[in-house]
Amino acid sequence: MATTVYKTSPYNRISRQLADYAASGLSILSTVLVVAPLVAIFLYLVYKGAGSLNLAFFTQVPKPVGESGGGMANAIFGSAVLLLIGSVVGVPIGIAGGIFLAEFGRGSRLANAVRFTADVLNGVPSIVMGISVYSLIVLPQKHFSALSGGVALGIMMIPTITRTTEEMLLMVPNSIREAALGLGVPNWRSVLAISLRTASPGVITGCMLAFARVAGETAPLLFTAFGNQFWSADLNQPIAALPLQIFVYAISPYDEWHRLAWAGALVLIVLIVVSVALVRYVTSRGVLKGAS
Amino acid sequence: MGAGIQVTELNAWYGANHTLHDVNLNMPANNATALIGPSGCGKSTFVRCLNRMHETNPVARVTGKVMIDDMDIYNDVSAVEVRRRVGMVFQRPNPFPTMSIYDNVVSGLRLNGFRNRRVMDEVVERSLKDAALFDEVKDDLKKKSGASLSGGQQQRLCIARALAVDPEVLLMDEPASALDPVSTAKIEDLIFQLKTQYTIVIVTHNMQQAARVAENTGFFLNGKMIEFDATHKIFTNPSDKRTEDYITGRFG
Numbered sequence: 001m002a003t004t005v006y007k008t009s010p011y012n013r014i015s016r017q018l019a020d021y022a023a024s025g026l027s028i029l030s031t032v033l034v035v036a037p038l039v040a041i042f043l044y045l046v047y048k049g050a051g052s053l054n055l056a057f058f059t060q061v062p063k064p065v066g067e068s069g070g071g072m073a074n075a076i077f078g079s080a081v082l083l084l085i086g087s088v089v090g091v092p093i094g095i096a097g098g099i100f101l102a103e104f105g106r107g108s109r110l111a112n113a114v115r116f117t118a119d120v121l122n123g124v125p126s127i128v129m130g131i132s133v134y135s136l137i138v139l140p141q142k143h144f145s146a147l148s149g150g151v152a153l154g155i156m157m158i159p160t161i162t163r164t165t166e167e168m169l170l171m172v173p174n175s176i177r178e179a180a181l182g183l184g185v186p187n188w189r190s191v192l193a194i195s196l197r198t199a200s201p202g203v204i205t206g207c208m209l210a211f212a213r214v215a216g217e218t219a220p221l222l223f224t225a226f227g228n229q230f231w232s233a234d235l236n237q238p239i240a241a242l243p244l245q246i247f248v249y250a251i252s253p254y255d256e257w258h259r260l261a262w263a264g265a266l267v268l269i270v271l272i273v274v275s276v277a278l279v280r281y282v283t284s285r286g287v288l289k290g291a292s
Numbered sequence: 293m294g295a296g297i298q299v300t301e302l303n304a305w306y307g308a309n310h311t312l313h314d315v316n317l318n319m320p321a322n323n324a325t326a327l328i329g330p331s332g333c334g335k336s337t338f339v340r341c342l343n344r345m346h347e348t349n350p351v352a353r354v355t356g357k358v359m360i361d362d363m364d365i366y367n368d369v370s371a372v373e374v375r376r377r378v379g380m381v382f383q384r385p386n387p388f389p390t391m392s393i394y395d396n397v398v399s400g401l402r403l404n405g406f407r408n409r410r411v412m413d414e415v416v417e418r419s420l421k422d423a424a425l426f427d428e429v430k431d432d433l434k435k436k437s438g439a440s441l442s443g444g445q446q447q448r449l450c451i452a453r454a455l456a457v458d459p460e461v462l463l464m465d466e467p468a469s470a471l472d473p474v475s476t477a478k479i480e481d482l483i484f485q486l487k488t489q490y491t492i493v494i495v496t497h498n499m500q501q502a503a504r505v506a507e508n509t510g511f512f513l514n515g516k517m518i519e520f521d522a523t524h525k526i527f528t529n530p531s532d533k534r535t536e537d538y539i540t541g542r543f544g
Contacts, residue, residue, distance in 0.1 A: 179453075
């Protein structure tokens with residue numbers, strides 16, 4: 001058999017170098033294309049909205065038409081309340097659903113039905129979610145409320161959380177489950193303390209995705225939380241929310257309100273980024289050296 | 293103290309696949325018993341029947357009787373109770389990746405609701421010493437993840453974790469097959485130490501290993517136990533032709 005001699009001719013070297021540059025260039029270009037819209041939106045919001053941000057924006061409620069000034073304190077607070085209710089509803093149900101799909105119902109007919117339902121629910125337009133909650137909670141109660149708005153957001157969070165939790169649990173190696181069962185740990189306990197804990201970084205990411213998605217939702221709040229020009233902390237009363245307030249101000253004919261809408265959009269996006277970063281920071285502390 | 297194991301007419305299936313046929317076996321307390329045989333012969337299935345891990349597979353089924361001391365593990369107690377008394381070390385090291393070394397060792401206690409810190413400190417030190425790992429990790433017990441150790445150290449950590457719940461029997465399913473020779477030697481030394489306190493059943497592909505650590509050896513082939521005898525008898529003067537063929541390397 002002839003021995004193959006590997007030679008690097010100058011021509012080969014140059015063509016490989018070119019291919020390398022081309023591949024690197026393409027991946028850098030793609031990265032820029034992915035990041036560019038976010039950066040562009042953010043910069044535009046800063047350009048349009050930063051000028052209207054002042055202390056009053058965070059401390060005052062909206063002023064009547066014609067009076068200048070005023071802020072969105074009630075909307076910021078209202079969004080926080082709605083998202084809190086949404087998380088309280090959506091996170092436990094979503095995670096429990098994911099646990100069922102990955103650990104207890106694997107391959108069963110019920111699990112397939114649940115998975116299918118979750119995927120369909122994920123594709124349901126948010127306005128439809130609003131109408132559903134309107135007829136389920138608002139109509140029987142006979143008034144709009146923060147509670148119904150929060151529930152609408154919570155239901156919207158469930159499918160994303162369920163499916164990511166399932167995916168993350170399926171990535172936990174079976175050997176880890178066997179280790180726990182082999183120690184005489186009951187199955188339910190192994191699922192919670194071992195599988196879920198091992199999958200927790202991914203599960204938290206799923207929760208944050210769902211949170212960030214519903215934080216900007218307007219449609220499901222239109223006829224549930226309804227919006228409120230005044231300060232309200234009553235869960236049984238209509239409550240303001242940033243996306244609603246932005247919507248109302250943006251379609252109004254007043255320049256002053258347009259500027260406030262831009263500022264509101266800027267605040268909304270910053271709040272989402274900050275809360276996601278905060279959760280990531282808090283949950284990443286206490287991770288040990290060498291843990292994957 | 294270890295406990296003797298008596299297996300009568302054990303049969304096991306995975307779905308329609310009959311993987312163990314009428315196994316009868318008597319393993320004395322505080323001895324190491326080695327199980328040898330070619331891949332797929334049913335040795336792993338057999339040890340997984342001894343702590344009822346076999347049934348964690350939804351299509352698996354088992355019949356027969358397994359007595360550990362005077363406890364009938366399929367009729368007298370729950371699977372969870374059996375596994376507390378029969379520890380297991382798996383082929384690949386499987387420490388819990390999110391837990392520190394310390395938490396890995398006490399995981400069996402903690403997950404069963406045990407909370408006494410002082411006792412847990414003692415258990416960690418004793419188990420890691422028994423597993424010949426303490427000196428290598430004593431400064432990083434709570435700082436480092438179990439997954440940050442080397443493969444050999446991880447396997448000894450898994451042994452320490454199994455010992456921490458104070459079992460009577462320790463099942464080892466090819467515990468050294470994923471390890472280098474130095475780590476393997478450490479695990480073998482360890483088995484020598486451990487059998488003074490526990491009954492050990494070790495599955496191995498390595499016949500020298502069986503010869504080194506075990507008093508008795510069983511040879512499995514195609515789901516049947518062909519021969520069970522004192523280790524030196526199996527390796528020097530087996531009574532079955534198939535055993536002889538296997539240990540002399542004619543197949544498998």
